[in-house]
Amino acid sequence: AEYVARRDVLIDGLNNIEGVICPKPTGAFYAIAEFPIDDADKFAQWLLEDFDLDGETVMVAPAAGFYSNSNKGKKQVRIAYVLNKESLERSIAILQAALRVYPGKI
Numbered sequence: 001a002e003y004v005a006r007r008d009v010l011i012d013g014l015n016n017i018e019g020v021i022c023p024k025p026t027g028a029f030y031a032i033a034e035f036p037i038d039d040a041d042k043f044a045q046w047l048l049e050d051f052d053l054d055g056e057t058v059m060v061a062p063a064a065g066f067y068s069n070s071n072k073g074k075k076q077v078r079i080a081y082v083l084n085k086e087s088l089e090r091s092i093a094i095l096q097a098a099l100r101v102y103p104g105k106i
Helices: 002-015 040-050 085-101
Strands: 032-036 076-080
Touching: 002 032, 002 085, 040 076
Parallel strands: none
Antiparallel strands: 032 076
């Protein structure tokens, strides 16, 4: 029940961000979300090196490496929902702020 609640917080929060598409996973503790960005590798690096919101940032995993076809997942990230709900809500707020100013936003 706790993981379902965490999943719902993450999925609902991500899908409320303009341009983000995040289907609800049915059997995992992570989600794959498509962001309105040029490249998930660049976005993940930018988050860690160049962006913070009140001294905090988030780490995402680019999803392309999870596909056997190298053309898939270029704009997708993998996000685990193993944190508590409050931390997930904060992470969503950080991602929303980051997507507003990311230089590679499309």
